[in-house]
Amino acid sequence: MSGLNINHVTKQFGTFTAVNDVSLSVPEGTFVCLLGPSGCGKTTLMRMIAGLDLPTQGSIELAGSDITGVPTHKRELGMVFQSLALFPHLTVGENIAYSLRIRGVAKDVQKKRVEELLGMIHLPGFADRSVNKLSGGQRQRVAIARALAISPKLFLLDEPLSALDAKLREAMQVELRQLQQRLGITTIVVTHDQREAMTMADTVVVMNKGEIRQAAPPVEIYRRPADSFVADFIGQTNLIPVEADSAGRAVILGQTIEAFSMPAGTTKGVLSVRPEDVQITAPGNGAIPATVTFIRDLGGAIETFVEAGGTQVIAVSSPRSRPEVSVGQQVGIRLDPATSVVLAR
Amino acid sequence: MRREPPQRLADYGPLFFPAGMLTLFFVVPFATMIAVSFFQRQQGGFYTPDFVFDNYARFLSLFFGKVLGFSLFLAIAVAIACVVLGIPFTYLLARSKRRIQVIWLVALLCILSLSEVMIGFAWSTLFSRTAGLTNLLVWLGLVSQPQALTPSFGAVMTAMTYQAFPYTVLVIYPALVRLDPTLTEAARTLGASPIKAFFTVVVPALRNTILATLIMVFIFALGSYLLPQLLGRPQHWTLSVLITDQAVYQSNMPFAAAMAVFLVLVSLALVGLALYAGRQKEAK
Numbered sequence: 001m002s003g004l005n006i007n008h009v010t011k012q013f014g015t016f017t018a019v020n021d022v023s024l025s026v027p028e029g030t031f032v033c034l035l036g037p038s039g040c041g042k043t044t045l046m047r048m049i050a051g052l053d054l055p056t057q058g059s060i061e062l063a064g065s066d067i068t069g070v071p072t073h074k075r076e077l078g079m080v081f082q083s084l085a086l087f088p089h090l091t092v093g094e095n096i097a098y099s100l101r102i103r104g105v106a107k108d109v110q111k112k113r114v115e116e117l118l119g120m121i122h123l124p125g126f127a128d129r130s131v132n133k134l135s136g137g138q139r140q141r142v143a144i145a146r147a148l149a150i151s152p153k154l155f156l157l158d159e160p161l162s163a164l165d166a167k168l169r170e171a172m173q174v175e176l177r178q179l180q181q182r183l184g185i186t187t188i189v190v191t192h193d194q195r196e197a198m199t200m201a202d203t204v205v206v207m208n209k210g211e212i213r214q215a216a217p218p219v220e221i222y223r224r225p226a227d228s229f230v231a232d233f234i235g236q237t238n239l240i241p242v243e244a245d246s247a248g249r250a251v252i253l254g255q256t257i258e259a260f261s262m263p264a265g266t267t268k269g270v271l272s273v274r275p276e277d278v279q280i281t282a283p284g285n286g287a288i289p290a291t292v293t294f295i296r297d298l299g300g301a302i303e304t305f306v307e308a309g310g311t312q313v314i315a316v317s318s319p320r321s322r323p324e325v326s327v328g329q330q331v332g333i334r335l336d337p338a339t340s341v342v343l344a345r
Numbered sequence: 346m347r348r349e350p351p352q353r354l355a356d357y358g359p360l361f362f363p364a365g366m367l368t369l370f371f372v373v374p375f376a377t378m379i380a381v382s383f384f385q386r387q388q389g390g391f392y393t394p395d396f397v398f399d400n401y402a403r404f405l406s407l408f409f410g411k412v413l414g415f416s417l418f419l420a421i422a423v424a425i426a427c428v429v430l431g432i433p434f435t436y437l438l439a440r441s442k443r444r445i446q447v448i449w450l451v452a453l454l455c456i457l458s459l460s461e462v463m464i465g466f467a468w469s470t471l472f473s474r475t476a477g478l479t480n481l482l483v484w485l486g487l488v489s490q491p492q493a494l495t496p497s498f499g500a501v502m503t504a505m506t507y508q509a510f511p512y513t514v515l516v517i518y519p520a521l522v523r524l525d526p527t528l529t530e531a532a533r534t535l536g537a538s539p540i541k542a543f544f545t546v547v548v549p550a551l552r553n554t555i556l557a558t559l560i561m562v563f564i565f566a567l568g569s570y571l572l573p574q575l576l577g578r579p580q581h582w583t584l585s586v587l588i589t590d591q592a593v594y595q596s597n598m599p600f601a602a603a604m605a606v607f608l609v610l611v612s613l614a615l616v617g618l619a620l621y622a623g624r625q626k627e628a629k
Contacts, residue, residue, distance in 0.1 A: 050534055051533075052530055052533070052534075071533075071538070072530075072533040072534055073533050073534075073535075073536050073537055073538050073539075073541075073542075074536075075534075076536075077534060078534070078535075079531070079534040081527045081530070081531055082527075083525055083527050085525060085527040085528050085530070085531035087528060087531075087532075087546055087549075087550065088550055089549040089550050089552065090549075098532070098535050098537075098545075099535035099536050102532075102535060102536045102537045102541065102545070103536055146535070147534075147535075149535075150535075150536070156534075
């Protein structure tokens with residue numbers, strides 16, 4: 001099949017295993033985000049896809065052919081580096097045309113392509129400017145245009161937006177996603193920013209300690225995390241210990257709740273419930289008893305911290321459905337099985 | 346911090362000391378030399394104050410023209426050799442392990458502590474027939490008889506390049522360390538082989554450093570007068586050798602001064618030209 005296939009790839013630096021037996025299939029034209037904390041192996045995995053590092057074991061296939069040993073410059077890919085790595089001695093136009101010049105494309109064809117790309121990144125007429133005089137966002141766009149000049153089979157971006165301020169970053173995320181959809185190019189982005197991953201990706205690949213923990217569409221990652229690491233890493237979550245009683249029913253915060261079922265064959269686990277899915281009600285009537293300990297009013301959202309059975313639970317509500325509570329008050333919390341998952345510990 | 350232009354004479358105070366040193370040790374001797382270059386030489390004596398162009402006129406002969414030409418050629422050749430050898434060397438050095446870098450840099454600094462005389466005699470021994478490097482080649486069976494490699498142009502070039510090499514590395518090293526290593530990686534992902542990436546990215550990005558190194562080694566090599574004498578034939582003698590000869594052995598101070606002034610002017614002109622060419626290319 002076309003697209004990218006990573007088969008049981010392992011990378012070791014001395015005794016340290018950066019990437020451990022990772023397999024991943026990226027269908028043609030999809031947008032994949034490699035997401036994880038720093039040191040989780042996501043950048044190493046991308047460098048192996050680019051050919052800048054060689055895997056210790058395993059193979060990588062691109063469009064049906066094995067590229068594991070193919071040198072970087074023969075892989076026909078486009079890559080945007082975290083530092084952008086724009087060539088300081090070249091103008092914007094020369095930077096974008098670099099890959100064409102290396103391939104010996106005719107000057108007038110180069111010029112036409114540069115103009116086309118500058119139009120695509122909304123910087124028409126910038127060809128003769130020095131790259132050292134551009135703003136952060138403009139440099140970003142030039143780096144993207146340079147990587148796309150040869151219409152590569154694979155587009156790689158290593159933390160591409162980390163140098164931009166928050167507002168510009170959000171705008172660039174949307175722009176990058178729209179660009180990818182228009183071109184239909186297979187794209188892989190490395191990021192540690194989960195909002196970035198949620199905004200752009202068809203598939204989010206969550207990595208930790210050199211291994212893939214979950215690879216799924218963003219909403220599924222958020223709603224149905226595979227384990228407590230993913231649940232905790234993506235968005236905010238409450239992780240509440242769960243135990244099974246002798247009859248196999250789930251006991252949560254000292255309350256037996258029949259609606260929850262334990263994962264098969266386990267007696268202990270954690271319940272992951274998003275703060276917006278925690279409902280604060282009057283005590284009693286089957287609700288889990290809790291005490292309000294702190295209220296954080298952020299204007300757009302209100303976070304209510306409650307303590308139940310020795311565990312802190314955070315509930316988020318919008319100002320409209322603000323619970324009428326105050327610190328120290330006895331309340332009840334309700335958890336909906338449809339919006340929470342019990343994960344093996 | 347706000348910077349105001351100096352208001353009173355006292356504001357220029359910090360400049361007095363360097364200005365005084367510069368006047369005492371550079372402007373005064375150089376002005377004396379220029380003055381002497383116009384003086385009249387006394388046969389068998391010293392010189393008398395005068396204002397004649399004889400010294401410069403004598404200099405405008407084919408012989409001295411050839412010597413000047415050779416001096417400039419040698420200095421340029423040494424500068425180019427240093428840069429051509431120095432850049433790949435420093436590039437690899439900057440990418441090697443910290444320990445290896447330290448060992449190499451200490452070794453290079455050791456060369457700086459050697460005097461020109463020691464370098465000259467060391468190389469003349471290495472290039473000699475009886476104890477030289479060719480004996481090694483005979484032992485390896487590559488040549489049948491040991492040969493003397495000195496005096497020759499190659500011997501002069503080798504020793505002068507050896508002498509200027511540490512300076513070259515020390516100037517290029519910081520620029521190469523500061524160079525973003527992802528630049529070459531980016532070039533590779535864009536389709537350039539490692540060698541092509543080196544020539545299309547690393548070398549052009551270092552253009553100003555390379556120009557500065559060329560000028561520095563050029564001036565350094567232009568002043569060399571011991572190595573050409575020790576390792577070269579008379580036709581490999583530079584203008585500096587002739588200046589020494591005239592000033593010290595012929596007691597012809599005015600003529601030596603005239604040659605020195607001329608050498609300074611020509612080298613200044615060449616440096617200016619190099620800077621101008623560099624600026625032109627940058628403006629493009």
